[in-house]
Amino acid sequence: MAYTPKKYFDLLNEPVLVYRLDKHGAPGQFLYSNVRAREVLQYDNKKISNLTICDICDLSLNKDLNAIHKNEKLENEHIKIAFITGQESIVRFSAAIDITREQEGILVEMVLLTLSPEVNSKSDSSDRFYNMASHLHEGLAILENREIVYTNKAMEEITGFSAADINTLLESVESLAAPEEKNRVKQMLEEMQNNPEEKHILDFWIVTKQGNRKFIHNSYSQNKTARSLIQYVVTQDITQTKIAENILRQKEQEFKSLAENSYGIIALFNRELKCMYINPEGAKLLGKTVGQIINQPLNKFGFAEDVFIEIKNRLINIFSHKEREEFEIQFTSNQRENYLNCVAIPEAFVDGVMDTALVICSDETELKQTQIALEQLRNRYRLIINNLSDIIWILNSDFKTEYISPGVQKMFGYTVEEYLELGYDDVYDEDGLNALNEMISHISQGLKTGNLQQIQQAYIFETRGKRKDGSYLWVEVIARPMIDKGNHFVGMNGVTRDISKRKKAELDLVDAKEKAIEADRLKSAFLANMSHEIRTPMNAIIGFTDLLNEDDVDKETREEYVELINSNSTHLLKLIDDIIDISKIEAGELKIDKTEIDLKNLFNDIYYVHLESLKRAGKQDDVELNYDLPTKKITIVTDPMRLQQILTNLLSNSIKFTNEGTITYGLSVHDKDFIRFYVTDTGVGMSDEKLTYIFDRFRQVEEHTSRQYQGSGLGLAISKQLVTLLGGEIWVDSKINEGTTFYFTLPHKWEGDPKLEKVIEEKEEEIHNVLIVEDDDTNYHLLKEILKHRNYRIFRAYDGIEALEIKEDENLDIILMDIQLPRMDGYEATQRIRKDDSDIPIIAQTAYANYNDVVKSLDAGCNDFIAKPIKRKKLLAMIDKYMHKKN
Numbered sequence: 001m002a003y004t005p006k007k008y009f010d011l012l013n014e015p016v017l018v019y020r021l022d023k024h025g026a027p028g029q030f031l032y033s034n035v036r037a038r039e040v041l042q043y044d045n046k047k048i049s050n051l052t053i054c055d056i057c058d059l060s061l062n063k064d065l066n067a068i069h070k071n072e073k074l075e076n077e078h079i080k081i082a083f084i085t086g087q088e089s090i091v092r093f094s095a096a097i098d099i100t101r102e103q104e105g106i107l108v109e110m111v112l113l114t115l116s117p118e119v120n121s122k123s124d125s126s127d128r129f130y131n132m133a134s135h136l137h138e139g140l141a142i143l144e145n146r147e148i149v150y151t152n153k154a155m156e157e158i159t160g161f162s163a164a165d166i167n168t169l170l171e172s173v174e175s176l177a178a179p180e181e182k183n184r185v186k187q188m189l190e191e192m193q194n195n196p197e198e199k200h201i202l203d204f205w206i207v208t209k210q211g212n213r214k215f216i217h218n219s220y221s222q223n224k225t226a227r228s229l230i231q232y233v234v235t236q237d238i239t240q241t242k243i244a245e246n247i248l249r250q251k252e253q254e255f256k257s258l259a260e261n262s263y264g265i266i267a268l269f270n271r272e273l274k275c276m277y278i279n280p281e282g283a284k285l286l287g288k289t290v291g292q293i294i295n296q297p298l299n300k301f302g303f304a305e306d307v308f309i310e311i312k313n314r315l316i317n318i319f320s321h322k323e324r325e326e327f328e329i330q331f332t333s334n335q336r337e338n339y340l341n342c343v344a345i346p347e348a349f350v351d352g353v354m355d356t357a358l359v360i361c362s363d364e365t366e367l368k369q370t371q372i373a374l375e376q377l378r379n380r381y382r383l384i385i386n387n388l389s390d391i392i393w394i395l396n397s398d399f400k401t402e403y404i405s406p407g408v409q410k411m412f413g414y415t416v417e418e419y420l421e422l423g424y425d426d427v428y429d430e431d432g433l434n435a436l437n438e439m440i441s442h443i444s445q446g447l448k449t450g451n452l453q454q455i456q457q458a459y460i461f462e463t464r465g466k467r468k469d470g471s472y473l474w475v476e477v478i479a480r481p482m483i484d485k486g487n488h489f490v491g492m493n494g495v496t497r498d499i500s501k502r503k504k505a506e507l508d509l510v511d512a513k514e515k516a517i518e519a520d521r522l523k524s525a526f527l528a529n530m531s532h533e534i535r536t537p538m539n540a541i542i543g544f545t546d547l548l549n550e551d552d553v554d555k556e557t558r559e560e561y562v563e564l565i566n567s568n569s570t571h572l573l574k575l576i577d578d579i580i581d582i583s584k585i586e587a588g589e590l591k592i593d594k595t596e597i598d599l600k601n602l603f604n605d606i607y608y609v610h611l612e613s614l615k616r617a618g619k620q621d622d623v624e625l626n627y628d629l630p631t632k633k634i635t636i637v638t639d640p641m642r643l644q645q646i647l648t649n650l651l652s653n654s655i656k657f658t659n660e661g662t663i664t665y666g667l668s669v670h671d672k673d674f675i676r677f678y679v680t681d682t683g684v685g686m687s688d689e690k691l692t693y694i695f696d697r698f699r700q701v702e703e704h705t706s707r708q709y710q711g712s713g714l715g716l717a718i719s720k721q722l723v724t725l726l727g728g729e730i731w732v733d734s735k736i737n738e739g740t741t742f743y744f745t746l747p748h749k750w751e752g753d754p755k756l757e758k759v760i761e762e763k764e765e766e767i768h769n770v771l772i773v774e775d776d777d778t779n780y781h782l783l784k785e786i787l788k789h790r791n792y793r794i795f796r797a798y799d800g801i802e803a804l805e806i807k808e809d810e811n812l813d814i815i816l817m818d819i820q821l822p823r824m825d826g827y828e829a830t831q832r833i834r835k836d837d838s839d840i841p842i843i844a845q846t847a848y849a850n851y852n853d854v855v856k857s858l859d860a861g862c863n864d865f866i867a868k869p870i871k872r873k874k875l876l877a878m879i880d881k882y883m884h885k886k887n
Contacts, residue, residue, distance in 0.1 A: 003031040003107070015040045015093075015112040019053055022105045025069045027053045037112070042086035053108075056084050068097065068108070078113070090156065092149040139216075139235035141172075145228045148172070158216065158237045160209025178205035178213060196222055203238070215242035265340065265361035268347065271319055273298045273312065276356060285363060287333035307331045311359075314344055318357045322346045329361075339368035379855045391496040394482075397489055399440055411475075411498055413468030429472070432463030436477075443481060447489055455481050455489070462499065474503040534575065537568035567616070578714040581645075585721045592725055597640040603627045603665070606644060610651045610663075623658050625651075628666030636675060636748035642722045643746070649715040650679040650742045658683035661739070668743075674728065675748045680741035686734040694732060695720040719744075768813040768883060771795045773803045773829065774845075775821055779868070783816060786872045800824030800832075807833055812840060814883045817862065819846035819853070827860040834861035841882035845870065 009016045015037030019030050033048050041048070041056065057065065064079035082092045093112040100107040139155030141148055151161075159176055177185045181204040192200045200220040207213055217238045222231040259266040265282030267275055275293050283290045286301060293301065298315070299308055307329050314325045325344045330337065342361040385392055385405045394403040401420055408419050412427060419427075424436055439459045446455035458480050465475040479494035544561040547553060553561070584590040607627055614620045647665060654663045661682025668678050686694065695716050723730040727747045734740035770792045774780040784794055795810060797803040799821045806812070815833070819826035830842055844857035844865045854865050863882055866875060 005032045006109075009034050017053070017110045017112075018108065020102070020105050020107050021069060025071060025106075027069065027108075031107075040085075040091065040112070041083055047086070057081060058084070068099065071106075081110075081112075088153045090151040090153075092147070092151075137236075139233075139237075141233040141235070143229075143231035143233070146231070155235060158208075158214065158235055159206065160212075176206040176208075178207050181205050192220055196224075214239045264363050265342075265359065267293075267359045267361075269298070269315055269357050269359060270355065273315055275301075282361070285333065285338065302333070303329075303331055311342075314342075315357055315359075318344050318346055328364075336365070339364045376852075376855060379858065383854065383858065389498060393494060393496065395492040395494075397491050399492070402491070411467075411473070411496070412465060418468075427466050429464040429466065432461070432465070432475075432477075435461035435463055439479065443489070443492075452483060452487060452489070456483065459494075462503075465496070473498055473500045475499060534572065537572040537575075540568040541565050541572070578718060581718050582714050582721075585718065585725075590721075590725065592639045592642065594637055594639050596635050596637050597643070599634045599636060599667070600629055602640060602644060603629055606647050606651065606665075609648070610655060613652065613655055617655060619655065619659065622660040623655070624662045626662060626664045628664060630667070634667075636746065638726055638746050638748065642726060646719045646722050646744065647677070647679065649719045653715060653742075654679055654681035654683060654740070657681070657740070673747055674745040676743060676745045678741055678743050680739065682739040685736040685738050685740055686732075687736055691732060691734060695730070767791050767793055769793045769795065769810055770879075771797060771803065771806055771810070771812050771815045773797045773800070773815065773821065773826065774818045775799060776818075779818070782870070783875075786870075786875060790876075798822070800826060800829030803829050804832055807837070814841045814843070814879060817842050817844050819844055819857065827856060830857075830860040830862055843878055843882070 003018065003020070005016075005018060009018075009032065013036060016032070016034040017030060017037055018032040020028050022028065029050060029052055030048055033043075033045070038045060038048055043051070043056075053065070062079075062081050065081055068079075078094055078096055080092065081095050082090055085091055096111045096113055098109040098111075100109070137154055139158045140150070140152040141155055142150040155161075159172075161172070161175060185202065185204050188200070188202050192198075192202075202218045202220065203215065204218075205213055205215050214237055217236040219234045220231070222229060224230075259277075259279040260281075262279055263281050265285055266277075266279045267282060268277040270276055274295055274297050276295070278290055278293050280290055283293050286293070288302070298312055301308070303311065310327065310329060314327050317323075318325055324346070327342050327344075329340050329342060331340075332338070340361040341364045342359060345358045345360070347356040347358040386407075388405065388407050389410070391407045391411055392403075392405040393401060396402045404416055404419055406416060409415055412419065414422065424433055428436065439461075442459075443455045446452065458478060460476065460478050462474065462476050464472045466472055476497045476499045477494060478497070479492050481492050482490050484490050544565050548558060548561050548565075581590065607625065611620070611625055614623055614625060651663065651665060658681040663679070663681045665677070665679040668676050720730050723744045723746070728745040730742065730744035732740060732742050768791065770787060772780055772783050772794060774783065774796065775798050780796060787794065795806050795812070797806050801824050803815070803817070804824075807815070817826045817830055821829070826844060826846070830844075833840070833842065841864075842862045844860075844862040845868060846853060846857075857865050864878055866878060
């Protein structure tokens with residue numbers, strides 16, 4: 001049976017809906033809806049005609065309507081119904097129900113009564129309102145006469161409740177407010193009702209229909225009309241914001257707790273470089289209180305200008321580049337030098353712009369002071385170790401060299417790097433290797449048996465070390481095992497000491513003892529020989545003198561006796577002269593009287609004297625005497641008597657030991673400064689052993705009592721001493737049964753034959769460039785006087801700036817650098833020079849010679865240090881050390 005709507009339904013301003021229930025109470029599609037119903041519920045006619053009451057109204061939430069459908073409540077009356085609009089909002093109405101029983105079922109006619117006149121009067125505005133409300137992210141609820149008539153979809157999503165679930169605002173609080181919030185919220189609702197004209201804000205925790213906790217922000221307002229009181233509730237879910245705030249508050253508290261218990265500086269700066277926060281300990285470190293620093297600009301912190309600029313630039317860089325900065329600062333506060341290690345971090349952003357910077361500085365003062373003290377200690381040890389003549393070394397547990405001090409270069413000639421690549425057999429002789437192997441074996445045995453007490457001793461041995469150039473030196477090695485706290489063997493350390501001088505002294509002592517014994521023996525032999533040599537001519541002189549007194553001596557015999565007396569007197573006189581000469585030489589009283597002499601005349605005189613000696617020796621027929629001189633006149637400047645004495649001694653020696661052959665003397669060669677003489681013979685010659693001591697006093701080729709040749713043994717010793725006094729050298733070549741040649745040289749003023757000249761290239765002495773950096777004229781002239789006898793070209797600089805200019809223009813070999821200078825001191829000048837030249841020797845000189853000055857000079861790049869007043873020998877030795885190493 002078709003339904004015909006009542007004629008006045010189309011004239012009503014209230015929404016009207018009509019549908020039919022079948023015999024089982026199931027609702028059918030809407031039979032009728034007026035225009036107003038479609039406007040309010042936001043469905044068009046076609047759409048709503050295909051829907052049932054169950055599609056737009058959840059019967060489980062509308063108990064009265066559900067009871068009607070179940071035939072539990074069939075009287076015509078008013079009920080409350082919550083509808084779902086076409087925009088999925090919840091709208092609550094009071095509805096008048098008219099129920100009619102029909103053959104097909106039950107006809108339900110429903111008129112919705114609670115829309116206000118303002119809403120009813122403007123349907124377009126209503127459409128726009130609901131359309132807007134359905135798309136809001138905030139929850140929206142509308143109350144009319146304190147009853148909830150509308151909730152949008154967002155409100156249901158936030159709370160889990162709709163207008164169909166809760167009738168009043170109080171019910172909403174009872175249903176939503178978390179247990180701990182209910183009393184507070186009720187009090188605020190009462191305040192709101194007492195002051196209805198004001199807008200109210202209420203934030204509180206809720207428990208949603210699903211049991212979840214949320215924190216919501218609610219705005220309450222109302223509008224009173226002639227017909228009713230309309231209230232609006234706008235709800236925002238700010239749970240995440242609340243959680244973030246709680247976390248932020250917790251972090252701020254943690255930050256504050258951390259900052260206020262920190263021993264460094266924790267400060268917050270804004271873009272104007274004002275301090276927004278500083279911890280108490282940080283303010284104290286700066287010598288101020290927190291109140292003196294908060295809201296103050298950085299330039300009020302009391303930093304020195306350079307420190308202020310450093311921090312300012314760092315903060316500006318952070319605000320410009322938004323990247324963290326790490327830096328160190330040093331400043332003075334509370335009469336203490338402070339060292340801080342700082343990091344500045346971009347801390348907060350507002351609208352994409354960095355708003356603040358967090359600066360965290362740890363107080364590294366004690367650590368820095370410890371580091372400075374440690375570095376000074378290291379420099380002290382380095383200075384000591386680098387200047388020790390001994391070598392300090394460390395071996396690892398495998399007996400491999402891990403460290404060796406720089407003294408190795410001075411002792412062995414190897415650099416540290418070269419030495420570390422060598423094996424023991426490269427630097428020790430066989431005895432040293434045996435001692436090392438014995439030590440290693442002893443330690444290994446102790447480690448193997450676990451008897452550490454056995455190896456905890458000093459191992460000391462002496463051996464010969466091999467230098468880089470192949471030469472040897474005596475060294476003493478002192479080694480000790482290293483045991484750690486866990487009683488583990490970790491290696492060895494020790495010292496290698498050059499004992500060459502000690503060894504030489506020991507050997508010299510033994511040699512001196514042997515020589516003393518030998519000298520004593522030689523003196524005894526000499527005295528016995530002298531006794532013989534003196535008694536022999538004295539016996540002849542006395543004996544023949546007595547014979548001369550005999551009456552029966554004829555004239556010829558008398559002349560013979562006189563000749564023998566003269567000959568023995570001459571021999572005795574020569575012996576006495578030798579003794580006097582050797583005594584004068586030993587006493588340093590023998591005088592040399594140089595003059596210009598003609599060698600040809602001298603050689604002629606000597607020739608005839610020794611020709612007579614050959615005759616007296618009866619060798620004139622068997623031995624030929626010659627001399628060799630250039631044809632032109634030759635003159636030299638020397639002592640003629642001593643030159644004649646030298647040649648006479650050498651020729652007498654040749655005559656004594658030559659029985660046949662020739663004896664020749666002369667000049668063999670000369671150079672620019674020296675002339676060389678020689679005396680050669682074909683006599684008996686000497687063995688190599690005899691050549692080693694032929695010039696020693698009291699020594700002779702034959703020293704036994706049955707010797708064949710006479711003589712005091714002083715002639716050659718005197719000749720050597722005379723040659724030395726005249727500025728020359730003497731040496732000998734000899735072979736047994738072949739002959740002997742004596743050579744000696746004397747300095748001379750040459751005017752001789754060009755055919756004998758041997759051209760020697762004169763080596764030009766190298767000139768060195770020395771820079772003296774000294775502002776004081778007196779000190780400069782002192783240094784100049786000390787160096788004037790050396791072949792140095794002197795440059796002077798009055799300060800560090802001039803020193804740099806001269807260094808740039810000249811090829812310098814060494815720099816003497818004063819420290820206290822105007823304009824630029826010696827430290828800075830040295831540092832700048834070292835940037836371009838790491839090799840040039842620089843010696844620091846100053847009147848302030850404490851340990852810190854030494855360390856500071858070496859750190860600046862100086863090679864060494866000399867304190868004023870400057871000692872001449874010490875300065876020259878130091879210059880030689882660095883500039884003349886190759887020489």
